[in-house]
Each structure stands twice: as C-alpha cells, then as structure tokens.
Amino acid sequence: MPAKGYVEILVDTCKGCGLCVANCPTQCLALKQDDTNVFGYHYSYMSDPDKCIACMNCAVMCPDSVITVYKKKS
Amino acid sequence: MREGYEVIYQKPKTLTDNKMHYCPGCIHGIMHKIFMEVVEEMDIQEKTVGVCPVGCSVFAYDYMDVDMQEAAHGRAAAVATAIKRMLPDRMVFSYQGDGDLAAIGTAETLHACNRGENFLFIFINNGIYGMTGGQMAPTTLNGQKTTTSPLGRDKKSMGSPLKMTEMVTPLDGVAFAARVSGNNPANVRKAKRIFRKALEIQQQNIGTQFVEVVSNCPSGWKCTPVESMDWIVEQSIPYYPLGIFKEPGK
C-alpha cells in the first residue's frame, strides 16, 4: 500500500538538529550518518518512507522550515 | 510532487528565504515560523510591524518578511509604543529574549504593560544569555549552571528567577497574558493558537498582550536539541507553568 504521505527535506538548509526525527511518531526519519550537506551537517532524510502518515509533526518542529509535507489525496 | 498527493504543510510565504543564523534546534526558528504563519493566515503582512531586540534574535528582521525596526538593548517596548501610537492601524509586536526584556529592559516592559500599550510582547525565555556565551540571566533557574554561575544559581545571593508573565498579569493595562512552549508538536500548535488570539485582542484595542515562550538554548545549556526539549519538560515548565494567565472576559 502506498504511504499516506511523504516529506521533502531541503538538504542544504537542514542543520541536522534531529527534532523531526525525535518527534516522528512512526520513526520514518533519520539523520544521514554517512553523508553531510554543504555546511557539514548530517541532514535528515526519509529512512523508512512507507511509514509516513502525513501527521506534519516533523515540519511543525523544524526550526529552519526545510520540510514540506505531502498527503495522499483521498 | 508525486502524482496523487497534495501539499499540506510548507514554509509560510511571510518568512524570507534567508538561512537563519540560529544554532541547530533553537526554538527561535520555530517561533518565527509559527508567528509568521499566523500573520499569513490573518492576511496582515502589509500592516504588521515588529521590533527586534539585542540578543540572538537581533537579525529577526532578516527572516520575518514584515516591516521591522531594530531597538537599542531593552528598549523594544518603548519603540513599539511609539510605533503603535503613531500608526494605530498597524499590528505591532516586539520580539525579545530574556536578557533584553527581563534584564536591561525590565523597566520599559513593566511600564508599557502598566500603561496598557496596545501591542504584543513575544518574550523568548531560555534562561540564559545565549548570544554572548551562556551567562546567567534573571530567568536562569535556581541551581542552573552557567558560565557566570559555575556552581549553579544560588537563590540566596542571586535571587530567584523572574516570572515575568506572573508579574505583568495583575497590571490593569494587560489584556492578555500567556505562557507557551515550543518543546513538542502539541505545544507548538498551541503556541500558534495563542499568538493568533493575542493578535485578535490587539484588533480590539483593549490592552497589552504578553506571550512568554519557554524556550531552549542547546548551545548555552551544552546539550543536544533533543535533550534541551527534555530539560524544558523536567526543569523549566515546573517553574514556568504554561497556560493562559489572563484573557478578556475571564
């Protein structure tokens, strides 16, 4: 079944603070441990995209507004 | 965008595209965003005027895409008073940290509240001087270690942390007083509703609106952003309880 939602994260403005990861109820986000962005941060990415429920928690908590949330049309 | 999906959350258009200078995980960014969401939703971008403080949020005018005025350290309330009195049809707010509002600017703050100046104080309280390297602030918690209280704040010699919201609540001039936080998604959503309520009260011209935000400073507290949010729950909120302290008609 396709995911209820997904997020897009602007890699080069993410500061890797991890608040999205900590507040995602389905643990579908993680910080990229083996890569960094132009500022040297381990940016956030969808490590388990099928689990996203489009709750928006990650984007609500993002201090740098780098997350856009998409929801499956009903 | 993938086919069959729609955007349900994105950065408000009332924030500029400038990269914020705040440290990773700082609640400043969250508050900028939700306040600007309210400005976008109320369609008041053209008539909103903000006053920036001295402190970490000194460059807030680079991020909030509304008219902004910089004030000298602690004097934001005096500048906001002038702006609102000259331009009463504008929606006016000050955005100040605890070093600015509760230390050097205490007099301006209390007197503006006492006069009932019709603007919104957004008071970001993280209990420390973040920008200058983590010194003790009037709002530093008892026992909290900072660079100028290395053994922890001592109540006897340093006094207890100032509860600004509780101080301004009894003043006749204050129409709305609340304390919110940005430590989890539920509290961020609540904070947004409170900002909206405060601005609606400003439209009624019935007194000062004061909203304190229990904030964090991962750099000054020397912890990760996620740990700082836990610290807010365990240490800050017990001393600085959240809620609406005063609202019209209650």
Ligand code: SF4
């Ligand atoms: S929208 Fe919700 S479920 Fe999806 S990534 Fe963000 S926090 Fe996780």
Ligand code: SF4
């Ligand atoms: S020093 Fe503290 S308050 Fe200032 S931007 Fe960094 S984390 Fe935020």
